[in-house]
Amino acid sequence: MSAPGGAARQADDLPDVAFAATVAGLVSMTPQRLQRLLRGRAAAEVFLDLSAPRSRLVSRLMRAEQTPGHGGVRTAQIVDAWRRAALAADPCLVWERLAASGTTVHRRGTPGYPARLVDDRAAPEVVFVRGAIDQLDGPCVAVVGTRSATYYGSNVAAELGADLSDAGVVVVSGLAAGIDAAAHEGALAPENPTPPVAVVGGGVDVVYPASSSRLWSRLETGGGILSEAAPGTPPEAWRFPLRNRLVAALAHVVVVVESHKGGGALHTVTAADERGVTVLAVPGSVRSPASEGTNALIADGCGVARDAADVLAAVELACAGGWSSARSSARSSARRASAGTAPGGGPRLETSVTARLSPAEHSALEALEDVAIPFELVCERSGLDLAATAVALERLATLGLAARSGSGWERRSAGRR
Amino acid sequence: MIASIPSATLLGVRGRPVLVEVHVSNGLPGFTVVGLPDAACREARDRVRAALLSSGLPWPLRRVTVNLAPSGIRKTGAGLDLPIAIGLLVAIGELESTAVAGCAFVGELGLDGTIRSVPGALPLTDALTAPAVVVPPACISEALLVGRPIVRTARSLRELVDALSGRIAWPDLRALSPAGAALARAGPGGGPGNAAGGRGRGDTLDLADVRGQRMGRLAVEVAAAGGHHLLLSGPPGSGKTMLAERLPSVLPPLDEAQLLETYRIHSAAALSLPPAGERRPPFRAPHHGISAPALIGGGSSWMRPGEASLATNGVLFLDELGEFPAPLLDLLRQPLEEGVIRVARARATVSFPARFLLVAAMNPCPCGERRGIGSCVCSAAQLARYARRLSGPLLDRFDLHVAVGRPSVCEILDSAPAESSAAVAARVAKVRALARRRGVIANAALSSADLEVHAPLTKGARALLERQLCAGALSARGLYRIRRVALTLADLDPSKMTVDEGHVAMALELRAGRAALLGGPGES
Numbered sequence: 001m002s003a004p005g006g007a008a009r010q011a012d013d014l015p016d017v018a019f020a021a022t023v024a025g026l027v028s029m030t031p032q033r034l035q036r037l038l039r040g041r042a043a044a045e046v047f048l049d050l051s052a053p054r055s056r057l058v059s060r061l062m063r064a065e066q067t068p069g070h071g072g073v074r075t076a077q078i079v080d081a082w083r084r085a086a087l088a089a090d091p092c093l094v095w096e097r098l099a100a101s102g103t104t105v106h107r108r109g110t111p112g113y114p115a116r117l118v119d120d121r122a123a124p125e126v127v128f129v130r131g132a133i134d135q136l137d138g139p140c141v142a143v144v145g146t147r148s149a150t151y152y153g154s155n156v157a158a159e160l161g162a163d164l165s166d167a168g169v170v171v172v173s174g175l176a177a178g179i180d181a182a183a184h185e186g187a188l189a190p191e192n193p194t195p196p197v198a199v200v201g202g203g204v205d206v207v208y209p210a211s212s213s214r215l216w217s218r219l220e221t222g223g224g225i226l227s228e229a230a231p232g233t234p235p236e237a238w239r240f241p242l243r244n245r246l247v248a249a250l251a252h253v254v255v256v257v258e259s260h261k262g263g264g265a266l267h268t269v270t271a272a273d274e275r276g277v278t279v280l281a282v283p284g285s286v287r288s289p290a291s292e293g294t295n296a297l298i299a300d301g302c303g304v305a306r307d308a309a310d311v312l313a314a315v316e317l318a319c320a321g322g323w324s325s326a327r328s329s330a331r332s333s334a335r336r337a338s339a340g341t342a343p344g345g346g347p348r349l350e351t352s353v354t355a356r357l358s359p360a361e362h363s364a365l366e367a368l369e370d371v372a373i374p375f376e377l378v379c380e381r382s383g384l385d386l387a388a389t390a391v392a393l394e395r396l397a398t399l400g401l402a403a404r405s406g407s408g409w410e411r412r413s414a415g416r417r
Numbered sequence: 418m419i420a421s422i423p424s425a426t427l428l429g430v431r432g433r434p435v436l437v438e439v440h441v442s443n444g445l446p447g448f449t450v451v452g453l454p455d456a457a458c459r460e461a462r463d464r465v466r467a468a469l470l471s472s473g474l475p476w477p478l479r480r481v482t483v484n485l486a487p488s489g490i491r492k493t494g495a496g497l498d499l500p501i502a503i504g505l506l507v508a509i510g511e512l513e514s515t516a517v518a519g520c521a522f523v524g525e526l527g528l529d530g531t532i533r534s535v536p537g538a539l540p541l542t543d544a545l546t547a548p549a550v551v552v553p554p555a556c557i558s559e560a561l562l563v564g565r566p567i568v569r570t571a572r573s574l575r576e577l578v579d580a581l582s583g584r585i586a587w588p589d590l591r592a593l594s595p596a597g598a599a600l601a602r603a604g605p606g607g608g609p610g611n612a613a614g615g616r617g618r619g620d621t622l623d624l625a626d627v628r629g630q631r632m633g634r635l636a637v638e639v640a641a642a643g644g645h646h647l648l649l650s651g652p653p654g655s656g657k658t659m660l661a662e663r664l665p666s667v668l669p670p671l672d673e674a675q676l677l678e679t680y681r682i683h684s685a686a687a688l689s690l691p692p693a694g695e696r697r698p699p700f701r702a703p704h705h706g707i708s709a710p711a712l713i714g715g716g717s718s719w720m721r722p723g724e725a726s727l728a729t730n731g732v733l734f735l736d737e738l739g740e741f742p743a744p745l746l747d748l749l750r751q752p753l754e755e756g757v758i759r760v761a762r763a764r765a766t767v768s769f770p771a772r773f774l775l776v777a778a779m780n781p782c783p784c785g786e787r788r789g790i791g792s793c794v795c796s797a798a799q800l801a802r803y804a805r806r807l808s809g810p811l812l813d814r815f816d817l818h819v820a821v822g823r824p825s826v827c828e829i830l831d832s833a834p835a836e837s838s839a840a841v842a843a844r845v846a847k848v849r850a851l852a853r854r855r856g857v858i859a860n861a862a863l864s865s866a867d868l869e870v871h872a873p874l875t876k877g878a879r880a881l882l883e884r885q886l887c888a889g890a891l892s893a894r895g896l897y898r899i900r901r902v903a904l905t906l907a908d909l910d911p912s913k914m915t916v917d918e919g920h921v922a923m924a925l926e927l928r929a930g931r932a933a934l935l936g937g938p939g940e941s
Contacts, residue, residue: 147797177797209797374822375926376631386631387906387919390926391881394918398884407650407781407820407933 011091017105018095019043020126023050025094025230026085031124031242034228036061038125043107050086058082102220103204103231104129114226116140120249120275124228130204131224133197139315139323140170140197142251142272144244144265145179145258150290151403151410152370153258154182156282160255161186161196163308167325169315171196172250174243175216175225177209179257179265184215188222195223199250201243202235203227241267248272252318255305257282259293266293269302278314280305288371353399360384364392365401365411372405418442420507420514423521424500425544426485426492427537429720429760429767430685432544436486437497439504444480450501452485455493455719464495464526465502472530472575477509491764493719496535499524499551502574503581516581521547521566523556530574536687539563539680551577554593559684561590562677624663625837629828633660636819636927638841641667642848643905644859645816646753646775648738650930655823657778661734662700664776666838668731669846670696675730678770682729686722698731701773705740713748714769715760725752728773738777739806746811749775753814781820781933804934816861816898818930848908860905865897872904877918885925890932899924 020043024034037046037057049057058079067078098105106113106127114136117123141164143157161171161183171187173180175198187196198219200208204227207213219225228246229239244264248254248271256279259265272279280303284291298304305311312325357365360382367373367381379389393409396402403412419440425432448462461483469476483501485492500522506512523541525533535541538556542563549567552560560568569587571577579585627634633649637660640647647664649657671679679699680690691697703712703724710716714723725733735741752758752771759768782795783803795803812818852859855871863871874882882899885891891899900916902924907916 148795211797374820375929376629376822379631386635386926387923390922391919394881394884394922394925404929404932407930 014044014091014095016043017107017110017126018091018098019047020107021098021105021128021230022089022091022094023047023086024126024128024228025232026050026082026089028081028085029230031122031228033061033065034125035122036064038107047086047091050082053083055079055082098128098231101205101231102130114250116250117246122245123249124246126228128204128227128229128231129224130220131222132195133224133226135170135195135224136172136197136250138168138170138194139319140172140251141311141315142172142247142254142268143179143183143257144173144247144254144268145183145256146260146263146265146290146293147176147178147180148260148290149178149182149258150288150371151405151412152284152288153179153282153290155413157182157257158186160257160282160305160308160311162189162192164311165189165192165194165196167308167312168194169312169325170194172247173198174240174247175200175212175219177211181212181215183257184219184223188215188218190222197224197226197250199243199246200225200227200235201229201239203229203231203233205231206233206235208235240264244268245271248277249275251277253278253280253311253314255280255282255311256294256297258284258288258290259297260289261292261296263293269297278303278318280311280314282306285369285371287369290371353401357396358392360388361392361395364389365396368396368402368409368411370411372408372410374408378409418508420504420517422500422504422507422517423545423547424497424523425521425541426490426496427494427541427685427719428490428765429714429769430537430540430682430722430726432537432541433490434544434546435492435497435500437500437504438484438486439501439508440482440484441477441505441508442480442482446478446480448481448483450483450485452483452488453491454485454497455491457495458485458492458497461495461498461501461526464498464528465505467528468498468502468526468530468574469505471528472573472578474506474574474578475509475511477505479509481505481508494535495525495533496523496537496541498526499532499574499577502526503577506578512578512581516583519547520549520551520569520581521545522551524551524553526574532571532573532577537685539684542566542568543681554588557590557593559680559690562680622663622666623838624667624841625834627656627659627663627835628831629824630656630660630821632819632927633657633821634835634841635923636660636817637664638667638845638909639902639905639927640664640774640776640817641841642845642860642909643816643852643902644774644861645902645905646814646861647777647817647819648812648815648930649776649778649819649821650781650934651778651821652780652823655821657821658734658736660821661732661736661776661778662702663838664732664734664774665698665700667841667845668698668774669842669849671698671730679730682722682726682770686727688727699728700732700734701728702734702736705735705737707741707745709745709748710760712745713752713758713760713771714767715762720760720762720765720767722769723758725749725758725771725773726769729770731773733773733775735775735777738779739783739803743806743808747808750810750814753811775814777815781930807934812931812934813894813898815928815931816902817927818934819927820930820933844909847911848905851908860901860908863901863904868897868900868904872900872907872916874900874921875915875917878903878916878921881918881921881925895928899928902927 023043023046049055108123108125143160157179164171165187171183173183184196202208204225207216244267248268254268254272254277256265269279281294281297282305283298284294316324363382367378379386382389393402401412402409422437424435424437426435450459466476503517503522507514507517523535525535527533532553534553534555538552538559539562542550542560549569551569554570554572557570571580571588580587636647639645641664651657683690701724712723713725756772757768758771759766783799784795857863903916903920906920906923907913
């Protein structure tokens with residue numbers, strides 16, 4: 001700690017959000033506690049109260065949380081623990097570090113705070129941001145789904161991300177592996193005008209999962225990363241359902257691309273339902289466990305998203321005529337027009353390639369599905385012997401029409417990754 | 418006053434000759450054993466005394482010193498009881514030294530004077546140079562397999578002393594152990610005799626029982642034909658164990674040298690030998706709770722061969738490979754590379770033979786319940802941890818890594834039996850014969866230079882391999898493994914003389930499980 005006189009003089013100059021960020025970064029702080037402590041109060045006052053010997057706010061917090069043993073020795077211990085945490089925190093240092101790392105902080109009710117969150121029932125008191133999030137004022141679509149996505153799911157998510165972003169819609173997702181990552185990848189393409197926004201569970205500087213580190217840094221520069229947790233907060237498991245409520249609250253429309261039965265993406269759906277946000281699901285194969293959750297949503301009456309055009313229609317409805325797609329997603333209508341003309345149901349690009357296939361390669365290609373199937377099943381369906389199937393599949397793989405996935409094979413569309 | 422009796426002690430799978438010297442002199446009555454005896458050996462004093470007294474033989478009230486020469490090596494077990502007793506009887510003049518001349522003794526004594534069996538009778542007899550050897554009745558068959566010395570036996574010490582001094586005739590070996598005599602006749606040098614010992618469980622396992630599983634069956638056939646190590650991965654109930662257990666039924670029968678080696682190791686491990694006429698390769702399936710000495714051999718006093726050695730000339734099957742502790746699995750790298758295990762202890766270094774076909778089975782992921790490919794409920798971190806449990810170098814040894822799925826209902830109910838083990842074994846034998854002509858025991862042992870000579874690639878096969886190398890799907894080491902498997906596939910296919918694109922593509926397919934395990938559930 002620096003000298004009291006100096007710190008006090010500097011602390012006087014600090015803005016209110018600096019104190020809010022400091023309180024948010026205290027040990028054992030949760031979004032609910034932060035809301036209870038900060039709502040309707042100046043953050044500097046709250047911070048001073050927490051540092052005082054007998055904090056009224058902590059007692060009130062414990063009463064609200066119905067902490068057992070309230071009023072006894074335990075109370076004194078808890079009050080003391082909060083006080084020690086507050087005394088150890090230095091708002092000046094916190095503020096300096098935030099500035100040095102390029103992280104901005106927005107308190108609820110101040111300009112820069114996402115407008116769609118302000119009136120939310122469970123709005124975070126403070127959000128930490130890396131990159132830019134002012135695009136959130138426009139139409140937003142959340143593209144969410146399972147972390148263990150199939151090739152089909154990642155492909156659709158990437159397409160949706162690219163086409164929505166191209167149409168001027170902000171893609172919001174959770175920066176998890178699988179669908180989230182694919183949607184961000186698609187939306188980050190350099191020619192797309194609308195930068196995507198990621199809402200993460202831990203601190204904005206805590207890269208998780210490690211495999212997303214490149215995507216993370218691309219989002220920092222070419223989009224925005226938002227979190228209600230202070231920098232340095234580890235991505236604890238309980239933070240992710242809370243993160244999902246923010247994703248749902250920010251979006252005009254939520255699109256679930258792939259979800260297992262009981263998958264985490266369904267938390268986002270529940271949160272969206274509570275807020276009256278439209279939910280669309282991408283249909284998948286009835287044999288694919290990765291589409292079980294989404295197919296169940298459709299069976300329950302949820303809207304269907306086949307491509308960006310379906311989503312854009314829903315966005316226009318959700319914005320109640322306040323917005324219409326500036327560029328009527330040309331790409332997605334082209335995609336829909338070409339679907340069905342090629343034998344694989346993929347882009348038109350394939351037809352020229354498939355025309356040159358041998359009969360064996362043709363039957364092997366027809367035996368494949370978008371979902372990986374075992375090698376033996378390809379043999380059985382194509383009627384070829386083992387060696388001929390293996391040769392045909394290897395040739396298809398060279399042409400980019402098939403690929404190994406797990407221990408089986410799946411169909412790929414030529415020209416995409 | 419002094420007698421020396423030849424005997425032997427066991428170290429690993431070999432016997433070492435030991436000379437038991439007994440000296441009886443005037444002095445304070447006592448009995449000392451010197452020459453690095455272990456605990457069981459030192460207790461010989463009490464057993465020998467009781468056995469002599471209950472056999473009605475005299476016990477000298479004088480000073481007795483027993484030396485086990487050479488005194489530098491450690492003697493283990495109770496097999497030296499009998500030579501100590503005989504030496505004592507000679508030293509006190511109860512037996513003429515001429516009566517025991519040219520005769521070696523191995524056996525444990527009971528307190529009532531019965532002669533009990535000892536582990537490792539086969540290697541012990543093999544280590545002896547004496548023209549005759551006396552072994553316990555239960556060990557006759559093993560001693561006879563050596564074929565060199567005259568084998569004699571007696572049920573008790575009394576009977577032995579009487580026979581040695583010529584008062585009675587030696588007991589008839591065949592009457593004492595008919596099965597043992599049959600085994601000795603049928604064993605090395607005997608040719609396939611009648612299976613007198615009955616048929617074991619291995620005889621009833623046939624590949625015809627396996628429904629569906631085209632890839633699994635092919636993998637077993639290729640593993641047997643080319644000596645390629647095999648890793649089967651699949652959900653519980655997909656028949657991994659069933660396939661692995663049937664591998665010995667398609668392997669070629671053991672030849673004389675292999676049979677003797679297998680008998681020798683089993684004898685040293687104190688396991689009963691297979692019945693006469695059984696030439697099926699051994700199949701060992703240790704549980705994953707096994708300790709390191711039990712797997713590779715060793716132990717503090719008695720250096721016992723481990724499961725890896727017992728599987729020599731046969732199959733070592735590790736079910737639930739992912740459950741074995743990683744350091745334990747890495748111990749198998751030396752035998753997989755060199756065919757021997759060298760266990761070094763402070764007192765001795767022992768080599769155990771360990772040339773086995775490694776077959777392992779594992780679930781594709783911790784949940785094991787992948788309902789379809791690429792759709793398991795394990796997180797990426799769990800999968801990565803699971804794949805890390807198996808070290809890369811060990812995983813590299815598996816030429817074949819096949820994912821097996823649960824057979825469909827139609828396949829299970831389909832009454833038409835699949836191809837039998839006998840038909841597969843015939844093809845396997847032909848491929849093994851081709852490998853012997855190339856100078857190796859199986860195609861998996863071919864060096865990279867040999868491959869260029871014996872396995873020329875067609876243009877299509879070369880192009881396919883080049884594409885795999887360029888795409889980074891194959892390493893240089895992996896390239897030769899694929900080529901060896903492709904050669905075995907070509908050998909199994911009598912219509913083709915060269916390794917063509919189909920063989921290489923199948924070889925890649927037979928190793929596809931590896932990428933699936935290392936690459937996680939999604940993108941490969």
